[in-house]
Amino acid sequence: MNAINWFEIPALDLERAFGFYSKVLSGNVRKGTFGNGDLILFNVPFNTGEAVGGSIxxxxxxxxxxxxxxxxxxxxxxxxxxxxxxxxxxxxVIIAEMHLGKFGFAAIIIDTEGNKIGLLSSEL
Incomplete structure (x- = not known):
């Protein structure tokens, strides 16, 4: 069980956001649709419950x-x-690197849409 089940990051221009996240996250996003709307999904196994999913x-x-x-x-x-x-x-880039001890490393950025977003990795 996760504390978060799903998240949505707002965008003003989905194509611009796709270009940004595709580049920064090394292509680990994909375009999709839900209902009548287009969205961007992260390449994680949220359908199986192995990861928390979200969209832009x-x-x-x-x-x-x-x-x-x-x-x-x-x-x-x-x-x-x-x-x-x-x-x-x-x-x-707002904060390029924060050491989080056993939790790895994080950065704080502003995306092309104007959202403050954190990036997290076990590798610096």
């Missing part, structure tokens, strides 16, 4: 923000590799 969506009731909770995404490899791609992909 454009919806009128969701707006990107740097206020509020920070969602930490798997960096899918070394943290420094993901962070090095953020600005090139159109985002901004």
């Amino acid at each position: 969506v454009v919806r009128p009731d969701l707006k990107p923000t740097t206020d509020g909770p920070v969602i930490y995404l798997n960096a899918f490899g070394k943290l420094t590799e993901a962070v090095s791609k953020v600005e090139e992909a159109g985002g901004k």
